[in-house]
Amino acid sequence: MKKQKKRNRGRWRKDDTQLTLLALPTAIWYLCFCYMPMFGIIMAFKNFRIIDSSKNFFYNLLASETVGFKNFKFLFSSGSGGLVIKLTLLYNLVFIVLGIVVPVTLSLIMSQLHSKKFAKTCQTLMFLPFFMSWVVVTYFVFAFLSPDKGLVNEMLKNFGRNPISWYREPKYWPGILIFLNTWKGMGYGMVVYLANITSIDGSLYEAAMIDGATKLQQAKYITLPMMKYVIIMMFILATGGIVRSDFGLFYQVTKASNSLYTVTETIDVFIFKMIKEQPNPNMGAAAAFLQSVIGCLLILTTNKIVKKIDNDSAII
Amino acid sequence: MRKKEKDFEETPIKYNCIKPATNVIFSAIFFLLAVLCVVPTIFIVILSFSSSKSIAQVGYSFIPVEWSLEAYEYLWNNFDMISRAFGVSIFVTISGVIIGLLLTTSMAYSLSRSNFKLKGFFTWVVFIPMVFGGGLVSTYNIYTSVLGLKDSIWVLILPMAVSSFHVVICKTFFKTTIPQSILESAEIDGASQFRIYFQMVLPISKPLLATIGLLLTFGYWNDWWLSLMYIDNKKLYSLQAVLMSVERNIEFLANNADGLSVSAAEYAMKMPKEPMRMAMAVVIVIPIACAYPFFQKYFVTGLTVGSVKE
Numbered sequence: 001m002k003k004q005k006k007r008n009r010g011r012w013r014k015d016d017t018q019l020t021l022l023a024l025p026t027a028i029w030y031l032c033f034c035y036m037p038m039f040g041i042i043m044a045f046k047n048f049r050i051i052d053s054s055k056n057f058f059y060n061l062l063a064s065e066t067v068g069f070k071n072f073k074f075l076f077s078s079g080s081g082g083l084v085i086k087l088t089l090l091y092n093l094v095f096i097v098l099g100i101v102v103p104v105t106l107s108l109i110m111s112q113l114h115s116k117k118f119a120k121t122c123q124t125l126m127f128l129p130f131f132m133s134w135v136v137v138t139y140f141v142f143a144f145l146s147p148d149k150g151l152v153n154e155m156l157k158n159f160g161r162n163p164i165s166w167y168r169e170p171k172y173w174p175g176i177l178i179f180l181n182t183w184k185g186m187g188y189g190m191v192v193y194l195a196n197i198t199s200i201d202g203s204l205y206e207a208a209m210i211d212g213a214t215k216l217q218q219a220k221y222i223t224l225p226m227m228k229y230v231i232i233m234m235f236i237l238a239t240g241g242i243v244r245s246d247f248g249l250f251y252q253v254t255k256a257s258n259s260l261y262t263v264t265e266t267i268d269v270f271i272f273k274m275i276k277e278q279p280n281p282n283m284g285a286a287a288a289f290l291q292s293v294i295g296c297l298l299i300l301t302t303n304k305i306v307k308k309i310d311n312d313s314a315i316i
Numbered sequence: 317m318r319k320k321e322k323d324f325e326e327t328p329i330k331y332n333c334i335k336p337a338t339n340v341i342f343s344a345i346f347f348l349l350a351v352l353c354v355v356p357t358i359f360i361v362i363l364s365f366s367s368s369k370s371i372a373q374v375g376y377s378f379i380p381v382e383w384s385l386e387a388y389e390y391l392w393n394n395f396d397m398i399s400r401a402f403g404v405s406i407f408v409t410i411s412g413v414i415i416g417l418l419l420t421t422s423m424a425y426s427l428s429r430s431n432f433k434l435k436g437f438f439t440w441v442v443f444i445p446m447v448f449g450g451g452l453v454s455t456y457n458i459y460t461s462v463l464g465l466k467d468s469i470w471v472l473i474l475p476m477a478v479s480s481f482h483v484v485i486c487k488t489f490f491k492t493t494i495p496q497s498i499l500e501s502a503e504i505d506g507a508s509q510f511r512i513y514f515q516m517v518l519p520i521s522k523p524l525l526a527t528i529g530l531l532l533t534f535g536y537w538n539d540w541w542l543s544l545m546y547i548d549n550k551k552l553y554s555l556q557a558v559l560m561s562v563e564r565n566i567e568f569l570a571n572n573a574d575g576l577s578v579s580a581a582e583y584a585m586k587m588p589k590e591p592m593r594m595a596m597a598v599v600i601v602i603p604i605a606c607a608y609p610f611f612q613k614y615f616v617t618g619l620t621v622g623s624v625k626e
Contacts, residue, residue: 016433018509019426023438026423032463034445040454057461094420106349109342114332118343124609125350128357131604133538140595141354142563143363149590150377151359185352191615209332237481240447248540255563271452281453283416286600296448 042150044071045288048282071286077285080265088266091177092242100235104227107220110190111197123194127187134248137180141253145176150196167255173267177249177264192234194226200226232306240299243291247272267291330578339551357601364388364595368395370592387591393597397558405554408472409536414497415534417525424486430496446447446480457545472554476535482528490517490523526614537604555600562607 043061047070051063075081113119129137144151145166153163166172200223208218245266254264268288272282334342364387366380373381391398409500426432427439440474450458465471494517501514502525518525553561 003344012433015429015431015503015509019429019432020434022509022513023426023434026478027438027441027485028421029474029592030441030445033451033475035456037450038459038464040450040458043454043457061457101528106346110346112339113346114333114336114339115343119346120348122346126353127489127612128353128605131534131538131608132357132601133540133556135540135556136538136597136601137356139360139559139594140564143356143359143376143594146376149371151376151378186349187353191612205332215334224514242384248402252540252560255602265352268452275453275456280491282327285451285453288453292449293373293453296475299447 008080041285041289041292043282043285045069046282047071047286050220062151063274064121071282075283075286075290080270081287082264084265084267084270084287087263088245089247091174091266094178095181096235096238096242098178099185099189100231102182103186104193104231108198108223109191110194110205111223112215116149123187126190129184132184132244137184138252138255141176142181144253166312167257168259170260173254173260173263180251180253181246189234192230196227196230232310235246236299236302239302240295242298243295244268252273262278309310350572360594360597360601364591365597366591368589368591376590378386383590390592391595392529400551401553401555401558403601404469404472404552405537407554408469408554409533412473412477412536413529416482417477417529420482420528421486421518421521421525422513424483425490425517427487427491428494429499439574442480442483450549466546467552469552471529472539472542472552473536474537476532482531485615486521486528489521494520505509507570523614526611530611530614534604534608537600538586555596559596559600562593 031132040057040061045066046061046064047067048061048064053061053230063300083132092281109118112124136201145153147153147163147165150164150166156163204222204226205218208222213221245268250264250266251268251272254260257264271287271291273282274280274287333339335603359376359400360381360614363376365383366377366387367384367386370381370384378412378528396478421457423438423442427435427442429435459475460466465474472532502516507515530533536557539554540556540560543552547553547557
């Protein structure tokens, strides 16, 4: 560390100029697409109006009247604020837990299968949903759940039950959405974890076996500790997403059905509606502001906690 | 270890295996899971080859009463529209991947050089967007009014070109797989940083380029969000956007078909609605389903290399 610092001091060299030039286009990209929107966040404290349509967004933003926390007050008094927060957090907690437990468990089991060819084939097939966009998944779901032609309702009819109009019944959807999210992310997680498992030194297992360790003990005392870093990294990244919600899953897959809003009105859907359907950009901006700030704090806090427990696993 | 590199294909050590009975159970579980992941795709392919009559009779079923190609014939007759959407998708994907790779790797290479003076500053530039974003509303306003990207093809390409996560993966890859001594000796020989980056670093990192390139490819091919937000002009609709519109409004195609001798309403009457929706989805899914198994190995190498912490 010290040596590094010493070497970093000293004169500005030609190499530094060239490296700066190499990094510059990307830095400009970051300025346009990441940092400029960050300045736009003051919209949450403004009553944004187009004051002068010949000037650009920033001029109008700064010229708009500042209203302090009024937008936030509206957000929470509108009645949907509480529901939106509750849904977003609950769904995400389930997604984070399942998104780690399911792929880790499956990769542990898969690494033990006798036929490696079979394991590899299965892994490839399970990776398929990851490459499907939510728009396509919407079609899959519709093929099964369509109220008048769907496969599930046809089956129910054949068993002499009443068909269910799926897109009007909120009670089924939390389960369906959680299932879909797990189904889609499973393959990706497994690729990451399996690659990690196969990179573990085989002699550790041999030594454990000679000492009489069972398979379960081997998994508990060798594999899981060796996977710790990757799991923690995935976990920290996931916590940052706790205030985001997968718009495609909640909006597209449910076909934006109004009768389902009690289980699908997560924060991104809410903000989208604020922009596109019932234009109220200021309230949307307030919601987006909360989303950004809370998300940022969450990642930093998680990282800090992880750092306290185990310094090597922190990502920052 | 001596006979070949240790990888997924390695023969298991025979005496440290799970019992055969357990193996059968586990294999069965994975067989079911694999089926669960593939069945929906097969299902919509079957549906796209069913006739509308059959769907009216027995609903969406794995065994249609009658097979037919009418959905595909219909798409073929709409060739102008579909091929334009296809063209938009292809163009966006290819240019997006090239731009994205150049921007990502050049930044990552600069960050990977330990004696680069501005390393700390650029690290923060890349890191902050990872945890903090402007939010949807201000992003929307910036893109449309400041950058003037509404209804332009670039709005489908640029916003997705760089992701901080990719930059970090690349940086780690450069740090761990390219020996610093090679780069330093090149510097001593008088090679400029551009030359090192283009002629040494990029050729060495083919597996990495493949990985990031693939992530970008699928990202662009599957993107519907940017179209939904910023594109109103039907000429700039990508395949996913067309699919989205068809899902909302099946008459979309009829209303946008060119050079019709009959009225749109009449045209819509004749349309094999249900199978056609599914055929549209198939047109999008099949290229992906056919391509990804061949590239999977790159994913595995890239993801593992990238996730190793320094």
